[in-house]
Every structure is written in structure tokens, then in C-alpha cells.
Amino acid sequence: MQEVKVAVRNGKFTTSMQWGGNGEPLLFLHGAGGPMVGAPFLEELAQNFTVYAPAHPGFGLGTGIEHIDDVIDFALYYHDFLDELQIDSPHIVGHSLGGMLAAEIAALAPYRLNRLVLVCPAGLWLDDNPIPDFFTFNPQQMVEHVFHDPSGPMSQMFTEQLQSPEAQLEMYKCLASTGKFLWPIPDKGLKKRIHRLQLPTLLLWGESDKLIPPVYGEAFQRAIPGSRLVHFASSGHMIMLEEQESFVDAVSDFLLE
């Protein structure tokens, strides 16, 4: 895979994208933490698919967040992105905030997509099981909520990375941009549009996800006609990192069915 620059709407938006592989097109949409540059699961997916993994506007090298006011603007930006790059009938795999976004893109035009994988997506709200206010989390609280094993090597690596002022600033920027779509309650009306997701949809959920608890998986499954829900016993919110191999298999098997 390689890093390429992309401009959308005549340069109103510019971004950087990891791109490469062979097979049907697969658009990966990252979560609130920002683009997962160099993550091995993307390389793995690129064995079977042509992967497009851009940074969202306002995250990493992505610019133009000031032109996006809400989640519908955000979804339409990605429709323009697909037009611009002439990507025909892609699969979309979206994680967390990216999962919410993937669902909104699909709700606007389900017929232009192939298949959909939502990895512990945001976008719904259950009064009896409120999603915690992660905007106020310190790194320690973040680790405890997103990882199955808060003292494991993955958690340690994450905590260490967040020691540097540059990484903290980048995280601040990502969360600031995320606030446009998830503040103060991560429900921006997907429930009114989710019935339009009439395309093959797979939901993946970590059993120890404390950020968006597994009960949300059931709510998504109920709301999306014919969707399938798969749980991962040793994952929290970061399945693609915590159980990379099973994650890649589950995604690939479903998309190649």
C-alpha cells in the first residue's frame, strides 16, 4: 500500500490516503482516534481487496472540516469522494465514528454500494445504556474503555504513544472534529434513516467494548433488515487491532460471499 494525496471538490478538501491491493474496492473509514496509518490489518485486507483508507476532513492530514456542518454533509463528502476517484460499487468498512458515517453514506444511496461492515459503530443512543462521555477521558480512562485487556501490550503501546505533546495535540484535534458529529450525545438522527440500509450488512462487536457496549450491537441488528452480528470474545472497541486475524477473516469472508 502507498500513501497518496487526494483532492475533493476542486481542492476545497484535501487529504492523504493509504491505497493499494487487488480486488474489489473497499473503503475503510476510521474512527474518532484518527487514521490508522500503517496498521497491519489494512495490509492484510489489501491481499483480497483494493483498499482506500483516507483521513477524514479534520483528522490527520485531512482538511476542510469547516465546510462540513453535520453528519449528512459528512456523508455527502464521501459520495463526492467516490465520484472523484471513480470508485464503482465499493464495500465500506467503518469503525466507530467511521461506522456511523458508513451507515449514513449507505442510507443516502444504498444502491451505489456493494456490502457494508460496521465495526462497533456509533450513531444510536439507548437511554438505559448511555455511551460514556469519552470526550472527558484521560489516556488511562480511554485505555480502560476501548481495550479488552487494559494492561496488555496494545494498551501500553497506546498509552506510550500518547506521552508526546504532538500525539496529544493530534488526539485533541481528532476529538475536536469528532465533536461536530457526536457532541454532546452521539445520536444525530441515524434512527430515522437506518431502515434504508437494505444491503448486505455485517456488524462486528467486541464483547468487552465499554465505549459502545455490545447491547448497541443488538440495537443495530434489530434496526438493519437482515444484518448479521458477530461477537469477538477477546476484543474491546479495537477489534481490528486486538483480534486482527479473526477480524480480517470475518470481513473478507463476508465481503467475498
Added chain:
Amino acid sequence: MKSHWFHLMPYQDLPEDFKEKHPSVWVDVSSELFDPARGHQFYNEYLDELEFADSLGFDGICVNEHHANAYGLMPSPNIILAALARRTSKAALIVLGNSIALYNPPIRIAEEMAMLDCISGGRFVGGFPVGTSMDTNFAYGQTPLTLREKYREGHDLIIKAWTEPEPFAFNGKYNQLRYVNIWPRPIQKPHPPVWIPGGGSVETWDWVAAHDYMYAFLSYFGYEPATQVMKGYWEAVDRAGRDPNPYRAGYLQVIGVSETDAQAEKDYAEAVSYFYHRCLHVPDHWAAAPGYLTLKTIKSLKSPFSFEQLADLKWKDFVEQGYVIAGSPATVRDRLVEVLKEMNVGQLFTLLHFGNLSAASTRKNTELYAKEVLPFLREQLWNEWEDRWAPHPMKEEDRMPVVAL
């Protein structure tokens, strides 16, 4: 030199172990701690104190807005000013201020401020803060990243609502109004003075200077951080090609005046401790929601701002580090003259009630300041400059007296 009497209106019965037993004074502070009967007492006591300040010749009396906050019992400061408008006659009525982005639509602010200006005969000063992250993002649910843009649009709308004589349509990003046409209109023309309270955001300085407004740095940390902030502000004023008129700058200072320096500690140490250790018990996770501060401001901060840095400070530290200016009248005068000169500040917001200071001590503090400090500062400082940011009331003889029927 102008001295304004500023009230935060704190709740005085936070328990001694408040910091250990409760998460915060703000946002998620338990309302179990609030006794409405005590609220009745505090509001009336505090109104008495503001009226007393007017009677002693303070240039202004001043209130502000907070939400879900146990040290600031004024979700609606305009209600307090309405009460004061009828019971005072000389002092400027200053609200610092109304958080524009919280009102939908913000012409509500233009209307209420016009009412206050009319009731008071033109003694009103309107402050427009962005508002703290606790008030705006957490308690009032505003999106941090767009708060400042929404604030500025609200400002533009309010100024236009005050000054445009005919109804107009406003098609903003955050406000759409087909007919903007406020009744009443303010007495002061083109509109009441606008003062901008700030916490030190870089963008605010340039914006204030461009609009020729008064900038008020409201922190509880005294003159040391204020000196840094004022340096940045005066650079912005200079960049905008404005004069260095000290009256375009204000800052807030906790002050305790007593007979002697030693007596000041006896009079005020306990209330200072209550203020800094209970009222300002704010954990870091509330201080700035992601997006509340711009990246530019964050990069300009030497170290991350934190209320938690107050934890170990005692009276001596508060005084030595300038959080509090306290002592005999001479001590307070000398210190104030020195720092006001250094910062080139012409509007002083005195915090003469703080924490759980009793009504009697507040009276003493206010009286000593009014007799021993205020006249001295007024005489010593800035008489070569005109205060272009003061309100312009109607002539005394044209104003309605408050009469009992």
C-alpha cells in the same frame, strides 16, 4: 482609574470535605447540597452588597453568568441587574456577561439588554463572553469546535439588531430570522458599551482590538497571569493601530483590605481558602472540551491550564503569588498602583466578596476599599486618558426617581 464591584454569588455551605467527597463544583455538582432557603438568604444578602457598593461610589457593579455551578448562582445575571436597576442610581450596571452562543435566538440578549438600558436610564454595560467550556459545552451542550463561530455570528446579529432602525432579515449559519425588529431599543446610541470578558484566547485579542471594545481578563489567578495576558492584548491593540488607552483593558483581582496586613489574614484567610479550595474545585477534564480552545491558543500555552494547581496553596502563597492582594490600605494601594501601571489597566474588577466571606466582613472590605483605596487610585491613575468605554446615562434630572406609591 475605575473600580467596579464584582459579585460571583457563591453558595456558602459547601462542606469541609467537599473536595474529597464531591467530583466538582461545576457541571456534575450534586444539587443535594443546595438548600433553597439558604439561596433566598444569599441572593438577598448579595443584592444588598451590590447596592451598598453603589452607595459608596464604586464606578460600576458587576455580575456574570454561570450554569450548573455552586460558586456562581447566576444562570441569568440579567435578573439580578433588573433588581439592581431599581435600587441603585449611580453605578454602571455591568453584566460580564451573557454567553451569546447559548441563546436561541440571540436577539433575546439584545432585547433584555435594551430593557435594562431603558430601566436604568442608560447606565448599562453589556458584556459578551464566549463562556467557559463548563458552561457552554458541558452544561449547555454546545459543540466545542463551532462555539466561537456561533458566538461571533450572535454578536453580529445583536449589534445589528440594536442599530438597524428598520426590520431586517438575517440569514446566518446558526440563526435564521425573517423579521429582526427588537422592541425596546437601548437608550445609549449607537448601543451600550460592549465589554468582552476573556480567558486569554489569542484570537479574542485581535477581534476585540478590531472592534474597539474593552477587554476584561477575568481570572482568579491574580496579576501574574494577567500581566502575561495583557502583554499579548496590548500587542494586538498595537497591531490594530489603536491607542494604548488603559480604559480599553480590565482585569479581576481578589482583594482584602483591613487595618493591618496581619489583620487582613485574620479577616480573609478562611474565605480565601473556601474560595480557592472549594469553589474552584474543578477537575481537569472539565477545563476545556476538545475543540473549545483553538489549536493556535493551545500551542501558545506554556503549560496546560489547570485548577488542580491550586491544591496545596495557603494564604501566604495566595498573597505572595498575587492571587490575592490583601493587607492594610497602604499595602493594597501600593500593590495595585504597581500592577495596574505595569499592565496599563484602567478598569479594575474588585472581588471584595469571595467564598464564604460573611456579610459583616464583606461590608468592612467594601467600605475600606471605597474610603482608603478607590479615591487614591482614581486620583493617581490615568487622568490623562478619557474612558471611552463608560456608559452614557441620561441626565440626572431627566431620569425617573424610584418612588413608593
